[in-house]
Amino acid sequence: MSRLRVGIIGTGYIGNVHARIYARDERVEISALYDIIHEKAEKTARSVGGRVCRSREELFENCDAVLVCTPNKTHVEIAIDALRHEKHVFCEKPFAIGLESARLLLEEAQKSKCKFQVGHNRRFAPVYVKLRELLRSDQPHSAHIKMNRGELKNPAWTGDPNITGGFLYETTIHLFDMIRYQFGEISELVAYGSQHEYPELDEFSMIFKFKNGFHCTFASSSDASWLFPFERIEVFCHHRTILTQEMESLIDSKEMDANFEFLSFSMLEKEERWGYVQEDKAFVDSILEGLTPPVTALDGYKSVEIVESVYRAIKSGEKISF
Ligand SMILES: NC(=O)c1ccc[n+]([C@@H]2O[C@H](COP(=O)([O-])OP(=O)(O)OC[C@H]3O[C@@H](n4cnc5c(N)ncnc54)[C@H](O)[C@@H]3O)[C@@H](O)[C@H]2O)c1
CATH class of the missing domain: 3.40.50.720 (NAD(P)-binding Rossmann-like Domain)
Structure with missing residues (x-):
């Protein structure tokens, strides 16, 4: 063949x-x-x-x-x-x-x-696949999310908004796609932003509400140092917290006792831990087997819609409805 x-x-x-x-x-x-x-x-x-x-x-x-x-x-x-x-x-x-x-x-x-x-x-990273699996068998109520970068200096173009479109396009968009993937479609958001180190808005605080009633806070900074974990999702369910730390680990804390389950993905090669191997395989599978790719153009469009809505919310000072 x-x-x-x-x-x-x-x-x-x-x-x-x-x-x-x-x-x-x-x-x-x-x-x-x-x-x-x-x-x-x-x-x-x-x-x-x-x-x-x-x-x-x-x-x-x-x-x-x-x-x-x-x-x-x-x-x-x-x-x-x-x-x-x-x-x-x-x-x-x-x-x-x-x-x-x-x-x-x-x-x-x-x-x-x-x-x-x-x-x-990230949709293919084992830590987020596991998070989705756990959330499918529970009813998440709310979440506290962060997605930071240490700097926008490397590669140099990441600090140039004329090339990136802005920090939210370069970095935060990964978890904007992730919140749709994990929690469903967004109904409204409010956002605040400020500018410090770079010639663009580089610090963000956002609150999202979803069509199913779920809500979350989301912070994103472009100059936060590379303190671990620069990317974290904490989800709160009925007497349960599930916490992810970058693509490295997941903690599942249930009920009232002090025990929790800790899953580590650090033994995986980075390209698999970050989901690159799996997304590349899925692309070829979709071509060879005539399947719909798992992250479609519509998903891409919706991630852009979230970025634009956050920038619009900051500029206008108003709540944005979807
Ligand atoms: N999914 C992820 O985790 C992930 C990680 C890194 C980068 N990215 C994305 O991938 C893209 C590339 O990022 P990178 O870190 O590899 O950047 P990079 O600067 O390392 O590589 C970009 C390459 O594109 C070349 N190039 C620029 N304009 C071109 C053109 N018009 N035609 C052909 N080649 C051109 C440059 O010479 C350079 O070799 C960006 O959009 C970035 O957001 C995604």
Whole structure:
């Protein structure tokens, strides 16, 4: 059986993560690589193979599926171009910057016969898969969430809102997608934000209410140091707290006694602990088996909608209803 030919656009940090994973998948051939810095694509090709292309057009001629692994502001244009060349698309987060371009990409993805998956890897991280499983058998009431970064200096473009779209697009969007995945659709939110270290809003406090009555507080800071855990979800149920700490561990504390269960995922390789291996497998499964990808263009659109609603709430000082 011939292998699925995968092309990678943008062979920086995350492009290489996916490249290493697909190099181990027998169903896949990394057939083409393109980066505006040619040497970066050449370097990746030396470790995983693949034709080093001089243009996107050349890449499209040499693959069936495309991974869009370039900086945020380029995603929509590249992903639409790939869909128009009838390629399956895996697009890194964020899906888009701004509702207008998100709508354009959503329409393009929905009318295409090709598969489209968004890189919200955390949905596949074992800690969050476990959290979802536990919440399915209980009734969560509320949660306290944080998603921080130590800095916006590395890579340098992460501190440039003209490229990222803003801190919420670069980082917090991961857990915006996660709260929909774990708790359902949002009905309203209020938010406060301020600016300190970077030329954009870089500190956020938010409260979300969901259509099913669930509610949560959510803090997100871009200059908080890398104190562990920079990412944490604490969910409160009936006489129960479930706590996740980054992709490392989950604590389940039930009833009135002092005992709790502690699950550690730290023995897993990072690429699996963070869900990259599983999301890459799911993308190929969806193509080869004709399945709907687990993180759709509509999920991507909704994550952008949350980001935009938070920025709007801060600007207007008003509660936003969905
Ligand atoms: N899902 C995750 O956990 C995760 C982690 C890191 C990054 N990301 C996302 O992946 C994307 C890339 O991030 P990164 O950390 O790998 O950045 P990076 O700077 O390491 O790599 C980006 C690469 O894209 C290349 N590039 C830029 N514009 C291009 C263009 N128009 N055409 C072709 N190549 C181009 C650059 O030369 C660079 O090699 C970002 O959108 C980021 O938000 C997601």
